[in-house]
Amino acid sequence: MANPVNIGVIGLGTAWETRYAPVLRKFRDRIHVRAIYDPLASRAEQVAALWSAVPVRGILSLLGRKDVRAIMLLDTAWHGPKTLELASSFKKPAYVAGRLGSDDQRLSQIYETARGDGITLMPEMSRRYAPSTVRLQELMATQLGRPQQIVIEAVRPAPETPPANENVDDRTEHDADFLVGLIDWCHYVVRTHVISVVMENAGAVRSAQPGEQMLSIEFAPARSQQKPISAELRIRDAAGASVLAGSSTEPATRYEIQCERGAATIESATGIAWQSQGRPIAETLTSDRADVEVLLDHFCRRVVGGLIPVADIGDICRGLEVVRAARQSLQTGQSVPFNGRL
Numbered sequence: 001m002a003n004p005v006n007i008g009v010i011g012l013g014t015a016w017e018t019r020y021a022p023v024l025r026k027f028r029d030r031i032h033v034r035a036i037y038d039p040l041a042s043r044a045e046q047v048a049a050l051w052s053a054v055p056v057r058g059i060l061s062l063l064g065r066k067d068v069r070a071i072m073l074l075d076t077a078w079h080g081p082k083t084l085e086l087a088s089s090f091k092k093p094a095y096v097a098g099r100l101g102s103d104d105q106r107l108s109q110i111y112e113t114a115r116g117d118g119i120t121l122m123p124e125m126s127r128r129y130a131p132s133t134v135r136l137q138e139l140m141a142t143q144l145g146r147p148q149q150i151v152i153e154a155v156r157p158a159p160e161t162p163p164a165n166e167n168v169d170d171r172t173e174h175d176a177d178f179l180v181g182l183i184d185w186c187h188y189v190v191r192t193h194v195i196s197v198v199m200e201n202a203g204a205v206r207s208a209q210p211g212e213q214m215l216s217i218e219f220a221p222a223r224s225q226q227k228p229i230s231a232e233l234r235i236r237d238a239a240g241a242s243v244l245a246g247s248s249t250e251p252a253t254r255y256e257i258q259c260e261r262g263a264a265t266i267e268s269a270t271g272i273a274w275q276s277q278g279r280p281i282a283e284t285l286t287s288d289r290a291d292v293e294v295l296l297d298h299f300c301r302r303v304v305g306g307l308i309p310v311a312d313i314g315d316i317c318r319g320l321e322v323v324r325a326a327r328q329s330l331q332t333g334q335s336v337p338f339n340g341r342l
Contacts, residue, residue, distance in 0.1 A: 005300050008035040008068040010059055010083060011075030012047060013098060020074060020097075023292050024051075030300055037062045038075075059083060063090040070303045076100055084110050084121055084313070093120040095299045100313075102176040104320040111313035120302045122295075125311040127185040129295055130269040131288035136189065136257065143276045145260030146222050150186055150231040153254040154178075155238045175235070179326070180319030182253075183217070184311070186231040187318070189257070192220040195228060198335045199326035212236040215326050 024031055033051040037059055038044035048055040056062045059079070063071070063086055073083055076098035087094045088110060100107060100123070114121045127133060140146065157178055187194070196218040215233040222229070255266040262276030269291065273282040301308045325336040 003304065004030055004032050005303050006032045006034045006067055006069045008037070008056075008062040008065065008071045008092075009033060009047075009053075010037050010062060010071055010073045011077070011098070012036070012038045012043060013075035015097075016047070016074060019292055020072070023290070023296055026293070027296060027300075031296065034067045035062050035065055059086060063087060063092055068092065070094065070299075072097070074098060081106050081110055084114075088114045088117065088119050088121065091117065091119055093122070093299070093303045095122050095124065095296070096313075097124040099177045100316060102320055102323070104317045104324070107313050107320070108317045111317060114313070120299070120310065121313050122299050122302065122310045123313060123316055124292075124295060125181065125184050125188070125315065126291040126295065127181055128188050128311065129291040131285035131290070132266045132269055132272040133185070133189070134288070134294075135272050135283065135285060136264055136266065139262075139264060139272075139274055139276075140189075140259060144257075144262040144264060144274065146225060147190055147229060147257050147259050148225070148227070149229065149258040150189065151256040152182055152186075152231070152233045154182060154233065154235050155252070156235050158238050176320065176323050179215070179233070179235075179323050180316055182233055183319040183322050184315055185255075186217060186219070186233075187315075190219045190229050190231070192222055192229065194218070194322060194338045195220050196335050196337050197322055197325040197329055199329045200333075201330070213330075217322065 024033060033053045035054045035056050036044045036048045036051070037056045038047070041055070041057065044055040047053075054065075056065075062068060070093040071087055072095045073087070074097045076083065076096070080099075080101045081103065084094060084096065084100070110121070156175060194217055198214075198216045200214045200216075201212075213235045215235065217231040217233070219229040219231065221227055252267065257264045257266070262274060264272055264274040266272050270285045270288070271283070272285070273280055275281065298308050298310050302310055325338070329336050
């Protein structure tokens with residue numbers, strides 16, 4: 001890349017040292033960290049010194065800098081969508097890691113404004129670019145054929161702080177970001193629109209484990225298919241939530257994908273097993289690029305004017321609409337149709 005992208009970092013977050021800093025060091029010739037803001041000023045100063053960057057005292061100060069072409073928003077806990085609104089108003093593309101809440105109407109407004117101005121606001125849909133998902137896409141194109149059914153077994157992450165009230169609404173708010181990520185992964189793999197959503201508690205599903213919830217999503221069939229594509233998300237609570245609270249390690253998620261000519265199972269970001277008209281094959285993909293490398297590469301290409309497709313805030317809004325439908329289904333006990341809207 002002839003012209004490096006000068007970025008400002010807003011909110012270093014809990015994963016700065018382990019996830020982002022190593023990749024930014026690797027991309028030093030492509031990405032220059034020019035300014036850093038963090039609510040903890042001493043931390044911003046310490047990290048800025050290591051990167052020959054400028055520590056700033058506020059988000060507006062960072063966004064207003066002429067030497068900052070784009071931003072990495074790594075912790076949204078304190079300002080949520082407001083920072084995205086500001087980035088859009090300053091015409092600054094943003095790489096967004098962290099939760100944006102469940103106000104899909106506000107996020108939709110942000111998305112429409114940014115899209116109208118040609119500003120890239122790219123959420124970190126990391127599951128799309130895990131090595132195992134990239135390999136799954138290759139296998140579906142060459143060996144397995146189109147997906148027909150997806151079953152996901154996932155553990156609901158424990159909150160960093162206990163919710164104020166242990167009721168369904170509080171749990172749904174906590175689940176929203178997690179569920180949106182899983183829903184987006186399904187949509188990314190299936191590549192067709194949602195036609196119906198059903199969510200049930202364990203008591204209504206014979207095969208479910210105690211405390212488990214079942215979210216069933218039907219996607220429209222692809223052109224070569226006659227039946228809808230089904231995705232079943234089996235979500236259960238984490239055992240020992242107090243131990244997991246605040247941990248940067250997400251509990252393991254298992255993906256089973258039944259395709260036209262075979263099947264695949266994903267149990268980690270770098271592991272996939274598959275079978276198509278023969279013996280099972282297990283692959284370990286530890287030498288492949290990590291998801292964050294691919295994401296930052298795509299973001300930089302968009303910032304300099306490339307047309308490479310990336311996730312956007314509209315994808316989050318779409319996922320939140322499915323989550324809202326799941327809540328409605330849980331309350332009414334009925335399927336919620338989408339009529340091809342998503």
